[in-house]
Amino acid sequence: MKLALGPLLYYWPRQSVLDFYADVADSSIDSVYLGETVCSRRHELRLEDWFEVGRVLAAAGKEVVMSSQGLVESESDLKTLRRIVRQAADGQPGFRVEANDMGAVRLLTEAGVRDWVAGPTLNIFNPTTLQLMIDGGATRWAVAPEISGAALAEVRAALATPIETEVFAHGRLPLAHSARCFTARHFNLQKDTCEFRCLAINDGITLRTREGEPFLTLNGVQTQSARVHNLLGDIDDVQGRAEVLRISPQGSHTRDIIDLFRAVLDGMRSPVGALAEARALMVEAPCNGFWHGRAGVDQYVAA
Amino acid sequence: MNRIELVCPAGSLPALKTAVDHGADCVYLGFKDATNARNFSGLNFEPAQVREGIAYAHARGRKVLLALNTYPQAANWPSWTAAIDRAAESGVDAVILADPGLMAYAARTHPQLRLHLSVQGSATSYEAIEFYRERFGIQRAVLPRVLSLAQVENVIANTAVEIEVFGFGGLCVMVEGRCALSAYATGESPNCNGACSPGRHVRWEETPRGMETRLNGILIDRFANGERAGYPTLCKGRFEVNDETYYALEEPTSLNTLELLPELARIGIRAIKIEGRQRSPAYVTQVTRVWRAALDRLQAAPAAFQVTPAWMAELNKVSEGQSHTLGAYYRPWK
Known part of the structure; x- marks a missing residue:
């Protein structure tokens, strides 16, 4: 089993981001996804800066993957996407790419790139669609979080050739994307003049029901779960259905969470014990419903 | 100026008939199961009703589009391919699909069947739309409700695929197909x-x-x-x-782009879609009537086009929350 660090979904100050990845370089993580996938207005790190972070991580022995934008709207978004594809095609710096929309799939295929990751927003729900991606050069499938463990096993079982599979194992779930910025809306601002108010909100803004129950998280144009999807307690069930576990960066304790997953994979901790230990490291209560084919918000414990 | 097609919702046979009677160029509908994105009880069409609906529309020179725009999974895949076969045999004018695997099946099994890319396909750029055209020969794409007019214009300028946009009805605030x-x-x-x-x-x-x-x-x-x-x-x-x-995400409100019609025509939109297969035949009658009148007025005298207060009043009556918005077409909405 490999551990992967997903793309940073929040907007942190430049120095915090650089410090964060310096720490990651020193961790036991295997793969690191880099790049801005949420909002093209965010610019603390430019694409070149992300490449530089990638070079440092690669030098530390990490596999580096450049994630493409989830919602491509403008010609300038397409320009960024083309640069991400080009660096993979011409080997400068030659990082693998995670395709997060079909435009990225088209450009990667056209450029003859044969080793990319089919990202979680591609809506791959069945073997026929996954096979189309494999034929186009996909060599890893990062599964959409809403697909259950049983459903992804069925997809894999029907494939002619197996594909490395990655599941979202820890973090607030990315649930939806909009043209509207909900953080700007909260501060009564428009997106075009948002004053970058999402900067330094480390884990997004919690949205609660009128009973005070944490429900969702506002992260700019992205809406996440308030709860932390956590598969630490389900690792025995995940093994055999996936080869890569994705941990999503959070404001603090990301390194501790990586260590905890590593300890479970190495047999040093029990899954149940690790999940109990993780409670102090999470920003909110855990959930794992999606993996068990239930409402995502559920925390399911087998009877 | 290109003529814009009016695409109206039909959740039932009476809704289909009233849409046709009041000037829809196309009606779209779904089977009575999970193969389409309005799988509500009491809604949608049995196979015999599909045949009757198609006969009714075709006799009056109108088209019928069939939405098969959910994502099949490994376990239920055969139900979706069977739905494609049924659609092709029934003589619909096009199927509206979101899943690439299903498109591949349709293109291979029924090469004469016209394919539209559903809004659930989440294609927001011409690069994404061209992916579906090159691979499966789609002829039309329905855009998610996220782009500004200038961005829609740029999409149209860079693809041969016809572009359809939502004109009126319930408003998804999230990118369609990307909302869990x-x-x-x-x-x-x-x-x-x-x-x-x-x-x-x-x-x-x-x-x-x-x-x-x-x-x-x-x-x-x-x-x-x-x-x-x-x-x-x-x-x-x-x-x-x-x-x-x-309302942290969105108010209960409807999209209404009537006032943008001249701009939508100028940039080359081929069809306007009215949302609301879950709504009553009375809703379909009212909305179809207003949009038919507006499109006819636009066609007759584009330079003189003006939205009448009576049209807006009629549409507001059937809007969610009795209010309307231009959605992402209006920058401050974002």
């Missing part, structure tokens, strides 16, 4: 089950605090006495953020 909010709250999603915030998870409760609406137990909104209690679509509830209670 309903799945998170209820386990059922538009992508896989064809329904958002499905009725079987809804509870209405009269309490001392007011009427409360819940989705799978989660409080979506609470209404004071005399306040009109809306359906608990989860992105249109009131929530608390930093101790402020408000």
